[in-house]
Amino acid sequence: NAGVTQTPKFRILKIGQSMTLQCAQDMNHNYMYWYRQDPGMGLKLIYYSVGAGITDKGEVPNGYNVSRSTTEDFPLRLELAAPSQTSVYFCATKQGATNEKLFFGSGTQLSVL
Template sequence: NAGVTQTPKFRILKIGQSMTLQCTQDMNHNYMYWYRQDPGMGLKLIYYSVGAGITDKGEVPNGYNVSRSTTEDFPLRLELAAPSQTSVYFCASRTEPGLEKLFFGSGTQLSVL
């Protein structure tokens, strides 16, 4: 019962470095999401995808990129990391319309110094 798997769990980046946060799900969900959570700020949507080959911007997409080449994988790319991207990142997937419950990965704690 893997569900939604995120790697890595922790990462420290230097300003200007790049990295990819990995997310994979084994529930055959078409919908997948990337959120960031800053202290006391709830979750903000970065990008989402409604199926392989389709992605769309959320509330806070600047500084990030995504791709969705398969149903299972939805990686999030940070280019030129900045201190403002220090946050906890959650990947989530969703059941089909009518049973719209989000399943979350365990999160990635990212610090940009």
């Protein structure tokens, strides 16, 4: 049972480059989330989706875009990478109820130089 799969695990970008962080889940969960974790800090919500075709902004959406064409996949796009986007990115899912835990991927360490 794979759960939540994030790729790649590590990536180094140059300023201005673009990339897509992939997130796939096999639990048929409706809700999917992208968080970023800066060094020594908690997780901040970038974007979320409550189902295929529906996305919305979180706390820190600037510089990112998302899409949700299927239940399984929720890619995060960085269009013009900046050093401020150096962070660890986590994808998470849940079925929907507020008492449910989040299921997390193993994270992507991104450095923008």
